[in-house]
Structure formats: C-alpha cells, structure tokens
Amino acid sequence: MSTRALTGPAPAGLRFHPLRDSATMLRRNLKRMLRYPSMTVTLVGMPVVFLLLFVYVLGGTLGAGLGGPVPGGGAGGRAAYANYVAPAIILMTVTATVQGTAISIAMDMTEGIITRFRTMHIARVSVLTGHVLGSLIQAVFSLAVVIGVALLVGFRPTAGLGAWLATAGFLVAVTFALIWLSVALGQVSKSVETASNLPMPLVLLPFLGSGFVPTDSMPAGLRWFAEYQPFTPIIETLRGLLTDKPIGNNAWIALAWCAVIALGGYLWSKRLFNRESSH
Amino acid sequence: MTIKQSRPAIAATGLRKSFGDQVVLDGLDLNVQPGTVFSLLGANGAGKTTTVKILSTLISADAGDVQVAGHDLAREPDAVRAAIGVTGQFSAVDNLLTGEENLLLMADLHHLARDEGRRRATRLLEQFDLTEAGGKPASTYSGGMRRRLDLAMTLVGSPRVIFLDEPTTGLDPRSRRNMWQIVRDLVAGGVTIFLTTQYLEEADELADRIAVLDHGRVVAEGTAEELKRRIPGGHVRLRFADPQGLDAAMRVLGQASRDNDALALRVPSDGSLRSLKTLIGRLDDLAIEVDELSVHTPDLDDVFLALTGDSTNEKVTPR
Incomplete structure (x- = not known):
C-alpha cells in the first residue's frame, strides 16, 4: 500500500451529510418500530385505556361536577366530560410516545451499534434526529388513532378546518419539544428500565394541571402548581382550539414553554451524546 | 526492507x-x-x-x-x-x-x-x-x-x-x-x-x-x-540412527538430557546460529551421525508469562 493511499481521501469526501444521514437513521428507526410493534401498540393503548376509563367509569360523576357553562355545550354529565378530558388524553398520547422515544434511545445506547456510529464518519446528530423524526411520525399515527377513538366515545369538537390545522401544528410543536427532552432522558438512563420510568412525571403532569378537572377545584398549593406548570397552558390551548373556548394568552405561554423545552432538551441531548464513555 | x-x-x-x-x-x-x-x-x-x-x-x-x-x-x-x-x-x-x-x-x-x-x-x-x-x-x-x-x-x-x-x-x-x-x-x-x-x-x-x-x-x-x-528455555533436539551415536553424543555434549526410546537428545540452546555452529562442529569432529536436528524455541505462552510476571504477584495497588 502506498503512502498516498494512506494520507486519506480528498477533502470533498470529508463533507458531512446531515440530511441524508438523518433520513437513513429515520428509515432505520421506522423499520425497528415495525419489527417491534408491541411497543407502538402499548404506547397507543395507554391513552385509549385512560380515555375509556375517564369517560365511562368516572365521566358521569366528573362531568356533573364540572358545573357552569359546559365546554363544547354537551348534554352535561358523561358527554360534557368527554369533551373536557379529550385534550388531556391527546396530550397524554404525546407523553406516551415520548416515553417510547426514551426507551428506544436507551435500547440503542445499551447496544453496541451506537459505538459503531461514533467511530464512523457520519453527521453525529443524525443518530438523534433519526429518533426524533421517527417518534414524530409515531406520534402523528398515535394521535390519529386516539382522536378517532375519542370521537367514537362522544368527543364533539367544534373546530373548523383552520382550528384543526392549528391544532395539528400546535401538537407537532409540543411533541417535538417533548421528544427532545425524552432523547436526553433516554441517554441519561443507565438501563432501558430507568428510561421507561424517567419520563413518568410527563405522564402524570396532565393530572396535576387542568387536564382532568378544573384547577380551581384543587387545594391552594396544588392549584398554584397546576396553574403555572407547562402542561396547563398546553391543555388550555388545545381545549380552546378544539372546543371554541377562549384561549387567552395560553397559546403564547404554551409555545414559549415548547421553545424552552425543545432547546433545553436539544442542548442537553447533544452534550450527553458527545460525552465520552467513562470506560 | x-x-x-x-x-x-x-x-x-x-x-x-x-x-x-x-x-x-x-x-x-x-x-x-x-x-x-x-x-x-x-x-x-x-x-x-x-x-x-x-x-x-x-x-x-x-x-x-x-x-x-x-x-x-x-x-x-x-x-x-x-x-x-x-x-x-x-x-x-x-x-x-x-x-x-x-x-x-x-x-x-x-x-x-x-x-x-x-x-x-x-x-x-x-x-x-x-x-x-x-x-x-x-x-x-x-x-x-x-x-x-x-x-x-x-x-x-x-x-x-x-x-x-x-x-x-x-x-x-x-x-x-x-x-x-x-x-x-x-x-x-x-x-x-x-x-x-x-x-x-x-x-x-x-x-x-x-x-x-x-x-x-x-x-x-x-x-x-x-x-x-528473548526467553530462555529453547533447546535443540538431536535424533540418532542408533544407540551408539546417542551414547557418543551424550559423552561429548555432557549436559544434555536423553530420551532412549526415541534415540534423541535434548540440548539446551538459545537457538542462535553461533551456538548451532558450535554444536554441529563438536559432533562433526567426532564424526557422530545425526539423523535429524530440530531447534525448539519457547512458545508465546512462555514469553508472555516471563514478560508480564506471574499473575499471582500482580500489583494490586494502582501505582
């Protein structure tokens, strides 16, 4: 072998192709999802089960307790509650999906394939963006299923086409932000088990906000937390878009939260991915 | 090269x-x-x-x-x-x-x-x-x-x-x-x-x-x-056609160990050309007929153990 061959490829060969590599990684992640469908089913199943529980088991009582003018103008009771709870269940679909993101990231990290990627001349971020895009597609699929089921069990949105499009865009923004957070949580986990537990607070937060009951029914301390935590403006925005309730400044607050979470999650993820293994 | x-x-x-x-x-x-x-x-x-x-x-x-x-x-x-x-x-x-x-x-x-x-x-x-x-x-x-x-x-x-x-x-x-x-x-x-x-x-x-x-x-x-x-423990193995040759060589070389059944002698050697020359020279002088000569160097196991020391007295303290 000659010296010339050893001194390496032309600089042009050293260019990075982040878009092309991300697309490759996305294909890999979609294939993995298809090979491992039980995870997707579990992730869609959870919000559906919660939806059925809250509408059919708790809905009658909770709906009666909503009082006042019922959002969506349903017939009170169960029907009113279906309208009230749907945005929270929609958000729960997103949090379940990002829980899946953390799990698949952690699965990747515990397997040797990531080590291989690290020694290859590829755009590093594509390993993560592949997961982000894959999860985004999975979330869109899950949201379609869950919203479909919600419509079947009595959710009656009043949104027109414009409001639906705004809802879709808003949900993508929320999902995108939470996915990046989850990518970091998946990397920070030492095992797949930890990764499935770490995003748990995300699943619980809609309960500690305006997702399932109005915040003014809560005790003072909890109420304060519920009103200021990020999921409340997100839920209120969804509720407003879908059932014609006034949104107020919730949309801006929600989008600001999304920007902060997305940026923080992205920077944290990037730092975690570039850190060296300790051994 | x-x-x-x-x-x-x-x-x-x-x-x-x-x-x-x-x-x-x-x-x-x-x-x-x-x-x-x-x-x-x-x-x-x-x-x-x-x-x-x-x-x-x-x-x-x-x-x-x-x-x-x-x-x-x-x-x-x-x-x-x-x-x-x-x-x-x-x-x-x-x-x-x-x-x-x-x-x-x-x-x-x-x-x-x-x-x-x-x-x-x-x-x-x-x-x-x-x-x-x-x-x-x-x-x-x-x-x-x-x-x-x-x-x-x-x-x-x-x-x-x-x-x-x-x-x-x-x-x-x-x-x-x-x-x-x-x-x-x-x-x-x-x-x-x-x-x-x-x-x-x-x-x-x-x-x-x-x-x-x-x-x-x-x-x-x-x-x-x-x-x-680099490791001592190499030897030269000489095989003879008959017991007389073996006996004669044994007398000349002294410190060799003999294998009567195989009519062979095992002579300690570092395997270098110089030592082989000396050995062959001494056998030649007495016209001792050697059927086969082979040089045995220690295998890598010997090398490894000799170089890295016995694992039992491995340093436990980091420095």
Whole structure:
C-alpha cells in the first residue's frame, strides 16, 4: 500500500451529510418500530385505556361536577366530560410516545451499534434526529388513532378546518419539544428500565394541571402548581382550539414553554451524546 | 526492507490515559506499518480496549501524540473516522434489523449509490457465509455469525485501517479459524489490522508484529519469533540412527538430557546460529551421525508469562 493511499481521501469526501444521514437513521428507526410493534401498540393503548376509563367509569360523576357553562355545550354529565378530558388524553398520547422515544434511545445506547456510529464518519446528530423524526411520525399515527377513538366515545369538537390545522401544528410543536427532552432522558438512563420510568412525571403532569378537572377545584398549593406548570397552558390551548373556548394568552405561554423545552432538551441531548464513555 | 520506509498506518507516542486515579495507559508507544497485522497482546485489564477506544476516536487520551492513517487523532478525528473501521468486543449490530439490512444501513451511511450498496452487501454476505441468514433478524444469529456480520459491516466502507478488539473471544474453535482466515484475506488486500487478543496462539498465527501490553506499558515488541528468542528455555533436539551415536553424543555434549526410546537428545540452546555452529562442529569432529536436528524455541505462552510476571504477584495497588 502506498503512502498516498494512506494520507486519506480528498477533502470533498470529508463533507458531512446531515440530511441524508438523518433520513437513513429515520428509515432505520421506522423499520425497528415495525419489527417491534408491541411497543407502538402499548404506547397507543395507554391513552385509549385512560380515555375509556375517564369517560365511562368516572365521566358521569366528573362531568356533573364540572358545573357552569359546559365546554363544547354537551348534554352535561358523561358527554360534557368527554369533551373536557379529550385534550388531556391527546396530550397524554404525546407523553406516551415520548416515553417510547426514551426507551428506544436507551435500547440503542445499551447496544453496541451506537459505538459503531461514533467511530464512523457520519453527521453525529443524525443518530438523534433519526429518533426524533421517527417518534414524530409515531406520534402523528398515535394521535390519529386516539382522536378517532375519542370521537367514537362522544368527543364533539367544534373546530373548523383552520382550528384543526392549528391544532395539528400546535401538537407537532409540543411533541417535538417533548421528544427532545425524552432523547436526553433516554441517554441519561443507565438501563432501558430507568428510561421507561424517567419520563413518568410527563405522564402524570396532565393530572396535576387542568387536564382532568378544573384547577380551581384543587387545594391552594396544588392549584398554584397546576396553574403555572407547562402542561396547563398546553391543555388550555388545545381545549380552546378544539372546543371554541377562549384561549387567552395560553397559546403564547404554551409555545414559549415548547421553545424552552425543545432547546433545553436539544442542548442537553447533544452534550450527553458527545460525552465520552467513562470506560 | 521497503516496508520500513512507508509512513506508519498507526503511530503513537507517549499515550497516557487514567480513569480517576487508576492509570490505564502509562506512556504507550506504537508503530504499525501499513498492510500488516499488529497484535496488542495482554491479559484482561492490561489496557487493550482502552487503547483501541483511543485510537478509534471513541475516547481521548490524557497525553500523547497519535497519527492514524496519516491524520492527527486530536486535530482531525473526522479524517481518522473516514479511514478506519472498528469491530469491538461487543457486537455492534442492530438486532432488530436483518443481516442484509444492517449491511445496507452501513452502505447508506457511507453514501454509496443504491446499486453499489446492494452489490457490496450481497458480496459481503457471500464472503462471510451469511447469504442464507441474510434475511433473518440479527437477534437470531449465533455468536460466530454475529461477529462475522459485525466485521462485514465494518468492511462496507472499505476502511484502510481496521481495529479488531478481541475478535474471537467467546467463539468456538471453528469460528475462530474462520475469523483468522478472514483477517489473512484482508491483509492480503492491503488493509492494516490492529488486533487485540488475549490468545497467544492468535497473535502467533496472525500478527506480523506483537506488542505485549502489561499495566499500560509495552513490555516487549517484535515478531513472534523475536519474542520467543528473548526467553530462555529453547533447546535443540538431536535424533540418532542408533544407540551408539546417542551414547557418543551424550559423552561429548555432557549436559544434555536423553530420551532412549526415541534415540534423541535434548540440548539446551538459545537457538542462535553461533551456538548451532558450535554444536554441529563438536559432533562433526567426532564424526557422530545425526539423523535429524530440530531447534525448539519457547512458545508465546512462555514469553508472555516471563514478560508480564506471574499473575499471582500482580500489583494490586494502582501505582
């Protein structure tokens, strides 16, 4: 072998192709999802089960307790509650999906394939963006299923086409932000088990906000937390878009939260991915 | 030797690495010529994997200069990555994808054209005896198949320097021999192989040069033969046609040990030409007829144990 061959490829060969590599990684992640469908089913199943529980088991009582003018103008009771709870269940679909993101990231990290990627001349971020895009597609699929089921069990949105499009865009923004957070949580986990537990607070937060009951029914301390935590403006925005309730400044607050979470999650993820293994 | 004049495929000087207060590499120097197999031999925990991780850009060294494929490791890690391939101890395959999909994934990441990627994947599956298993998920593969797929994935990008970190650990003897053949074929194609192993036999079979790593330092380096010659315990075996010859030689050589059944003598010797000349000269002077003469050097096991010290008195304190 000659010296010339050893001194390496032309600089042009050293260019990075982040878009092309991300697309490759996305294909890999979609294939993995298809090979491992039980995870997707579990992730869609959870919000559906919660939806059925809250509408059919708790809905009658909770709906009666909503009082006042019922959002969506349903017939009170169960029907009113279906309208009230749907945005929270929609958000729960997103949090379940990002829980899946953390799990698949952690699965990747515990397997040797990531080590291989690290020694290859590829755009590093594509390993993560592949997961982000894959999860985004999975979330869109899950949201379609869950919203479909919600419509079947009595959710009656009043949104027109414009409001639906705004809802879709808003949900993508929320999902995108939470996915990046989850990518970091998946990397920070030492095992797949930890990764499935770490995003748990995300699943619980809609309960500690305006997702399932109005915040003014809560005790003072909890109420304060519920009103200021990020999921409340997100839920209120969804509720407003879908059932014609006034949104107020919730949309801006929600989008600001999304920007902060997305940026923080992205920077944290990037730092975690570039850190060296300790051994 | 023309090979000495070419630029080394891997050159490292004064490589140091500590994890906390545990010193793993303590001033490592390496020089690997292109197109050769260089074997880093050492017990578990000697620092082999750490060395591979540093040389393959996975972790950075605390100190030292490294050039891999002509590129500075610290300043041009991307250029190094473009030139190397790594197959580590733990299989780096995607278990949910099939063997073929794993190879195509690599082809895509190397930005090969679709046709070229498919061609290369098919050829590698054939070459590594995985054609039949190519459509099955890697999770169903045996240890040997997985290791072959792992190496095949490394080869998709036609790397010029390949790091093999204990490539045959945990493989059955047949798979091990297959792997050895694969390595020989690669080197024949001009690739440089940096191989770590704890099997002396493996280094003996494959390596052009061997460095013995102990406590983060190279304690000896050379060809397998050179290393063996450094260790006392070699001998010359003489076989005679009849007991008279044996008796006569025994009288002349004195300190030899005899094997009456085989009509053979075992004479201590360092195996050097000079000592052989002397020996043959003495036998010649008395016209003693020797049927067969063979020189036995110690095997690498002897070398390894002599160089790295007995494992029972291994230093327990880190420094």
